[in-house]
Amino acid sequence: MPALQLGDGRWMTDSTKMIQWFEARYPQNGLLPEDPVQRLMCLLLLPGQEDRLPFTGDTKMVGVNDSLMTG
Numbered sequence: 001m002p003a004l005q006l007g008d009g010r011w012m013t014d015s016t017k018m019i020q021w022f023e024a025r026y027p028q029n030g031l032l033p034e035d036p037v038q039r040l041m042c043l044l045l046l047p048g049q050e051d052r053l054p055f056t057g058d059t060k061m062v063g064v065n066d067s068l069m070t071g
Contacts (some may be wrong), residue, residue: 016046 004021012018019031020028032039 016043019046 001013002015002018005017006012012021022029022031034040
């Protein structure tokens with residue numbers, strides 16, 4: 001699990017919050033794409049965001065090899 005210790009001693013362990021923190025703190029060295037659609041896709045694909053994706057659960061993506069879906 002990634003972890004970042006802040007200057008005041010607190011620890012940040014949520015990767016989404018860490019990326020947002022880095023983006024706000026160092027905007028000249030962004031971690032996410034500048035394109036809004038690509039940025040949204042990256043944020044949706046971060047760990048913990050799986051429930052927001054439309055193709056999770058029992059549904060299958062057309063054209064995707066089943067071995068990719070199972071690990």
